Amino acid sequence: MSFRFLVPSEKVPVVDGRSLLFVEGKTIALFNIASVFYAFEDSCPHQGASMWSGKLEGQILQCCAHGLRFDLATGYLLHSTQMKLSTYLVEVQGEQVFIVLNRGEQYAAL
Numbered sequence: 001m002s003f004r005f006l007v008p009s010e011k012v013p014v015v016d017g018r019s020l021l022f023v024e025g026k027t028i029a030l031f032n033i034a035s036v037f038y039a040f041e042d043s044c045p046h047q048g049a050s051m052w053s054g055k056l057e058g059q060i061l062q063c064c065a066h067g068l069r070f071d072l073a074t075g076y077l078l079h080s081t082q083m084k085l086s087t088y089l090v091e092v093q094g095e096q097v098f099i100v101l102n103r104g105e106q107y108a109a110l
């Protein structure tokens with residue numbers, strides 16, 4: 001079962017900004033790249049480093065720990081499907097931004 005988390009207005013990143021959210025036990029990074037939002041769990045699939053402070057080039061995010069680069073549009077490691085960020089659907093309704101979470105998956109992880 002999925003549910004939508006309403007991002008508090010002060011946490012909605014401006015264009016080319018990013019924010020970090022704590023939602024029911026998960027740490028979620030939310031990026032705004034050219035007015036498109038990308039949300040993903042703030043854990044690199046390589047060895048779990050935080051991705052939030054990674055270097056961004058377009059929609060490609062580079063992990064600070066070992067330099068792997070991920071395409072935020074798909075979540076996958078660049079030029080590969082071997083690793084993938086845990087991405088979330090983002091919905092925008094007017095001024096409100098929602099992150100869609102899978103509640104069943106969330107509880108399984110606890």
Ligand code: FES
Nearest residue numbers: 044046047063066
């Ligand atoms: S932990 Fe991210 S590249 Fe190794």
